[in-house]
Amino acid sequence: MLDQIKILIIDDSEIVHKMAQKTLNMVGFKQVDYAPGGKAALEMINNTDYNLISCDITMPEMDGIETVTKILEKKPDQKIIMLTAMGQADYVIKSKELGIKHYLLKPFTPEQLIKTIKEALE
Amino acid sequence: MTCQLTDLKNALVEASTEVISMFGLSCSFVKESEEKSLNSGEDINVVIGLSNGLKGNILAGFPKSAALKIVSGMMGGTELSDVDDMVKSGLGEFTNMMSGNAIIRLKSDKLIELSPPTLASGEDMFVMISRAPARKLFFKLGDTEFNIAYCIE
Numbered sequence: 001m002l003d004q005i006k007i008l009i010i011d012d013s014e015i016v017h018k019m020a021q022k023t024l025n026m027v028g029f030k031q032v033d034y035a036p037g038g039k040a041a042l043e044m045i046n047n048t049d050y051n052l053i054s055c056d057i058t059m060p061e062m063d064g065i066e067t068v069t070k071i072l073e074k075k076p077d078q079k080i081i082m083l084t085a086m087g088q089a090d091y092v093i094k095s096k097e098l099g100i101k102h103y104l105l106k107p108f109t110p111e112q113l114i115k116t117i118k119e120a121l122e
Numbered sequence: 123m124t125c126q127l128t129d130l131k132n133a134l135v136e137a138s139t140e141v142i143s144m145f146g147l148s149c150s151f152v153k154e155s156e157e158k159s160l161n162s163g164e165d166i167n168v169v170i171g172l173s174n175g176l177k178g179n180i181l182a183g184f185p186k187s188a189a190l191k192i193v194s195g196m197m198g199g200t201e202l203s204d205v206d207d208m209v210k211s212g213l214g215e216f217t218n219m220m221s222g223n224a225i226i227r228l229k230s231d232k233l234i235e236l237s238p239p240t241l242a243s244g245e246d247m248f249v250m251i252s253r254a255p256a257r258k259l260f261f262k263l264g265d266t267e268f269n270i271a272y273c274i275e
Contacts, residue, residue, distance in 0.1 A: 086236065
């Protein structure tokens, strides 16, 4: 049931969470939480088991690659997608080396977001 | 590949119009001016630093009318009347998206890194990021406008 699935959006820009939450709420995902950066996200995953985490790359203090690396150290089976404006090959390669299979560029259409989220959850 | 100013200009123009269109809006490039420094004097100004493969800065300037229009588009047409924290967040993210989109178009051999966006906003605001000569791109956005200044070191 989609309304039982817990998703965490990690992004230094809160509007990304609002945009994603609006789209995901419309198709049935009801719990879409927000972390403004890597440090906050690492604390949140201590208390909540998220079915899926979406992570930006360019963030202050701790970038997305470091954030994802630390998440996977705590939870090696965590499903993660990269949701980022950084589409250069180096970032895609770094993400793949971490085992991230899904990479969605911003700006994204609602359809692209839903498709990527659903594929990542399978 | 050595990035020429023309390459970056074209990439910023194409990226701006494409990203704006993703939010159901339409903008057109009007003109480019040469500036003695990298500066902006709009209501909200967003700077993103470029490093590694391309060193420089991008500085976007938005009057309030353009800021509300762009972020309203990002939020699916939600009516906005004040430049609050969400609007500022939206402009930072728009500039981030636009810059990321532009960088991909440069097809650089070396990774070009972008800093997170930094905002400066307020009345009578004037921001100067660098004394290096810069260029400024002006865009029309319906009945309002915005600009994007850039310089390469």
